Amino acid sequence: DTEVTQTPKHLVMGMTNKKSLKCEQHMGHRAMYWYKQKAKKPPELMFVYSYEKLSINESVPSRFSPECPNSSLLNLHLHALQPEDSALYLCASSQEGTSGGVDTQYFGPGTRLTVL
Amino acid sequence: ILNVEQSPQSLHVQEGDSTNFTCSFPSSNFYALHWYRWETAKSPEALFVMTLNGDEKKKGRISATLNTKEGYSYLYIKGSQPEDSATYLCAFITGNQFYFGTGTSLTVIP
Numbered sequence: 001d002t003e004v005t006q007t008p009k010h011l012v013m014g015m016t017n018k019k020s021l022k023c024e025q026h027m028g029h030r031a032m033y034w035y036k037q038k039a040k041k042p043p044e045l046m047f048v049y050s051y052e053k054l055s056i057n058e059s060v061p062s063r064f065s066p067e068c069p070n071s072s073l074l075n076l077h078l079h080a081l082q083p084e085d086s087a088l089y090l091c092a093s094s095q096e097g098t099s100g101g102v103d104t105q106y107f108g109p110g111t112r113l114t115v116l
Numbered sequence: 117i118l119n120v121e122q123s124p125q126s127l128h129v130q131e132g133d134s135t136n137f138t139c140s141f142p143s144s145n146f147y148a149l150h151w152y153r154w155e156t157a158k159s160p161e162a163l164f165v166m167t168l169n170g171d172e173k174k175k176g177r178i179s180a181t182l183n184t185k186e187g188y189s190y191l192y193i194k195g196s197q198p199e200d201s202a203t204y205l206c207a208f209i210t211g212n213q214f215y216f217g218t219g220t221s222l223t224v225i226p
Binding site: 110 | 120147148150152157158159160161162165167205209212213214215216217218219
């Protein structure tokens with residue numbers, strides 16, 4: 001099973017809502033990633049978890065809160081978002097998170113988030 | 117923020133044509149270069165992970181080369197097919213930092 005799943009596929013939320021994005025993989029990977037992609041821009045790395053510990057936080061605002069309850073699951077909790085946070089949120093996983101980027105990343109299909 | 121450039125931005129070719137596109141990246145502090153293929157409404161799919169200067173990788177009709185000294189990688193598609201239509205992304209990795217290019221959008225016309 002080389003699949004990374006993400007739910008929901010689409011999410012529309014108001015600026016006062018609290019919602020969560022979910023990502024799951026069953027490949028035994030120990031590194032998981034959140035990316036944000038705005039239209040016509042490259043994906044930007046937000047967070048990296050390695051062995052269930054946050055190893056990289058790319059200066060992401062605190063209204064985005066990642067959580068890795070176990071090695072197969074990665075959540076992104078959203079609170080008090082702004083309309084400019086509307087984007088495609090991609091999750092990925094790789095074998096290790098400490099190998100200097102030489103591992104293949106497997107991506108999910110993304111969650112399309114719209115903040116009203 | 118590092119600049120990873122891909123050219124051209126978009127490309128239309130006829131079925132059966134061969135094509136290539138470029139990813140340019142900084143030539144210092146190189147760790148790895150990834151190529152991905154991303155079809156609309158699907159997940160990005162890893163094509164190649166390249167780490168050594170002079171690397172050449174091949175997967176079916178798709179191949180890639182790497183020049184870390186001058187900071188570029190080429191992706192080649194031989195005998196393009198309509199199913200090759202997708203956006204091709206490269207990602208430059210330095211340390212634990214990942215920098216994606218904006219992609220080359222390829223359309224293969226039957």
